[in-house]
Amino acid sequence: MGxxxxxxxxxxxxGRESAALLAKCGHTVYGTARTQCAVNEGVNLLIMDLTDRExxxxxxxxxxxxxxxxxxxxxxxxxxxxxxxxxxxxxxxxAQMETSFLGMVFLTREVLPVMRSGGGGLIINxxxxxxxxxxxxxxxxxxxxxAVEGFSEALRMEVRSxxxxxxxxxxxxxxxxxxxxxxxxxxxxxxxxxxAGQFEKSLxxxxxxxxxxxxxxxxxxxxxxxxxxxxxxxxxxxASADQKLAVFLKRIMPGxxxxxxxxxxxxxxxx
Numbered sequence: 001m002g003x004x005x006x007x008x009x010x011x012x013x014x015g016r017e018s019a020a021l022l023a024k025c026g027h028t029v030y031g032t033a034r035t036q037c038a039v040n041e042g043v044n045l046l047i048m049d050l051t052d053r054e055x056x057x058x059x060x061x062x063x064x065x066x067x068x069x070x071x072x073x074x075x076x077x078x079x080x081x082x083x084x085x086x087x088x089x090x091x092x093x094x095a096q097m098e099t100s101f102l103g104m105v106f107l108t109r110e111v112l113p114v115m116r117s118g119g120g121g122l123i124i125n126x127x128x129x130x131x132x133x134x135x136x137x138x139x140x141x142x143x144x145x146x147a148v149e150g151f152s153e154a155l156r157m158e159v160r161s162x163x164x165x166x167x168x169x170x171x172x173x174x175x176x177x178x179x180x181x182x183x184x185x186x187x188x189x190x191x192x193x194x195x196a197g198q199f200e201k202s203l204x205x206x207x208x209x210x211x212x213x214x215x216x217x218x219x220x221x222x223x224x225x226x227x228x229x230x231x232x233x234x235x236x237x238x239a240s241a242d243q244k245l246a247v248f249l250k251r252i253m254p255g256x257x258x259x260x261x262x263x264x265x266x267x268x269x270x271x
Contacts, residue, residue: 002026003227004067006060006111008050008104009077011037014126014174017220018074019043025224030063032077050077050103051095060110069118072227073111075104076126078144082203084195085139093140100144105151112159120163124226125152129172129243133250133258136266137195137202156234167232169223170247172239173213202266214240 005022009015010031016039019031023042031039032048039045048059063070078100081092108123115121130138131145149168156166193199219238226232237244250258263270 002028003071004028004030004063004069005072005074005227006030006032006063006070007074007076008032008048008107010039010043010045011035014171014216014219014223015076016040017216018076018223021217021220021224022227025228027072027227028067030059032059050107051098053106056103056107056110060107060114064114070111070114070121071118072122072124073108073115074124074126074223075107075148077103078126080138081140082137082206084137084193084199087193087195088140096140096144097147100141101147101151104148108155112164115159115164116162120165122165122167122227122232123155123159124167124169124223127152127168127170129170129237129239129247131168132170132247133262135206136263136268137199138206165232166234167226168235169219169226170235170237170239171219172237172243173209174216174219175211175213198268202268205266 002025005027007015007019007022007029008031010019011033015031019029020040020043023029023040028044029042030044030046032046034049035047037045046059046062047055049055060070079096081088081096083089083092104125111121111123115123125148127148128141128145129135130142131149134142134146152166152168159166222236222238226236237247239247246262249261253261260270
């Protein structure tokens with residue numbers, strides 16, 4: 001039986017591929033974007049801005065009134081800032097947290113009463129490998145994803161009695177438009193910035209890793225499988241073998257030793 005699915009951020013990348021595949025699987029799919037965009041057959045577009053509370057309320061109300069329920073919420077939308085912690089512009093920091101964390105929180109709060117009245121549901125929060133380890137020059141992106149992790153753990157316990165499940169997905173590097181989008185939110189890297197030289201070196205590694213990542217279709221297929229499972233796991237790490245190994249090493253290695261390995265990957269000298 002098809003489910004009513006609300007997924008955010010369908011204009012490109014994970015969201016676009018996932019919405020298209022879920023519609024092909026027979027689900028009733030509502031996808032959000034901040035502005036009008038082309039959508040695949042079977043996907044219902046909703047204009048919604050995660051930084052606008054009224055926009056969020058209207059989107060959820062629209063789905064609830066048309067379908068009478070929301071079975072699955074996929075919190076996919078977000079943004080990707082870049083730059084040194086010290087010199088990143090304040091408006092970039094606020095935009096990162098308001099979009100990738102607070103927007104997700106307020107949307108979830110609007111959907112929960114609909115799920116409770118319907119007898120249950122599934123919430124899937126798209127985190128990141130960067131939500132399991134702090135990534136240099138992506139500090140605020142990691143901070144937002146760490147917040148998603150803690151929020152999801154707490155929420156999972158609070159909604160258990162209402163038959164609502166909470167799943168976290170941690171993607172590794174994928175070939176999305178992250179690199180291009182991040183460059184819209186880069187800190188100033190002129191010669192007056194003391195981090196400029198190292199930032200450019202690390203940024204080249206970040207963008208190289210993303211260019212070599214998997215196609216977003218891979219995540220979309222995993223997402224469709226998770227939604228079909230009767231009892232999904234609490235976490236799915238969808239990443240390369242090397243990135244999965246890094247997550248494992250983070251768990252078992254002394255913090256200073258792991259930090260040295262991670263810094264070395266990004267070309268950062270580590271004493």
